[in-house]
Amino acid sequence: MKTRTLLQIQASIFSDGGESSRLASRFVSRWKADQPGAEVIVRDLGREPVPHLTAERFQSFLAKPDERTPAQRGVSDYSDNLIAELERADVIVLGLPMYNFGVPSTLKAYFDHIARAGRTFKYTEKGPVGLLTGKKAFVFATRGGLYAGTPLDTQTSYVRDFLRFLGISDVEFVYAEGLALGDAPKSAALAKAANDAHALASRPAPEIAIAA
Numbered sequence: 001m002k003t004r005t006l007l008q009i010q011a012s013i014f015s016d017g018g019e020s021s022r023l024a025s026r027f028v029s030r031w032k033a034d035q036p037g038a039e040v041i042v043r044d045l046g047r048e049p050v051p052h053l054t055a056e057r058f059q060s061f062l063a064k065p066d067e068r069t070p071a072q073r074g075v076s077d078y079s080d081n082l083i084a085e086l087e088r089a090d091v092i093v094l095g096l097p098m099y100n101f102g103v104p105s106t107l108k109a110y111f112d113h114i115a116r117a118g119r120t121f122k123y124t125e126k127g128p129v130g131l132l133t134g135k136k137a138f139v140f141a142t143r144g145g146l147y148a149g150t151p152l153d154t155q156t157s158y159v160r161d162f163l164r165f166l167g168i169s170d171v172e173f174v175y176a177e178g179l180a181l182g183d184a185p186k187s188a189a190l191a192k193a194a195n196d197a198h199a200l201a202s203r204p205a206p207e208i209a210i211a212a
């Protein structure tokens, strides 16, 4: 069996202690149990936040490689490194908290550093085409309130559309909602989400097999 690589992206400001990180980690632990020798890469955006994209940083992406200044090379190498982790991954796991009605700002900054024309997507006559194909993503979304399936869920379609833009169209979401509604609803929501995560990770390999 091919050794697989899983990239776990944690977007919680609480790092490993975030509910989204813990839920995602439950999935990863279960997934690893069936994947002998699997490689797990953790990209912790809480511990190491990606800087906001600025005009200078964006210019580093646009500059021709042999014309980059040392500072621009530093920025493009940083972005290249984030992209290399994604390219290496067969499976992507994202811990996704809701903060102030949106995705964590550092996740947006991360997205801004991995969306690179010619690297992760390209423009064609028929529109943009994602270049990170053959991957599967699992998103573990945690919220204080209840939003899934309503217009107030600003995250699901945004994350789904963004990943699809990069070529990652096989994406499944698990939600733990109502975490601010009291101890009992919180425990029930986390228990249900943990069960869902466990069930997803326990699926027989062919169901999450990656197209070559």
Ligand SMILES: Cc1cc2nc3c(=O)[nH]c(=O)nc-3n(C[C@H](O)[C@H](O)[C@H](O)COP(=O)(O)O)c2cc1C
Pocket (backbone or CB within 6 Å): 012, 013, 014, 017, 018, 019, 020, 021, 095, 096, 097, 098, 099, 100, 101, 102, 142, 143, 144, 145, 146, 179, 180
């Ligand atoms: C700064 C901040 C802003 C938040 N904003 C919202 C919000 O807009 N809607 C919501 O339902 N919950 C909100 N919450 C609650 C979080 O979504 C909830 O605590 C979730 O568990 C966060 O995930 P994490 O523990 O992985 O960081 C917020 C929490 C924090 C810390």
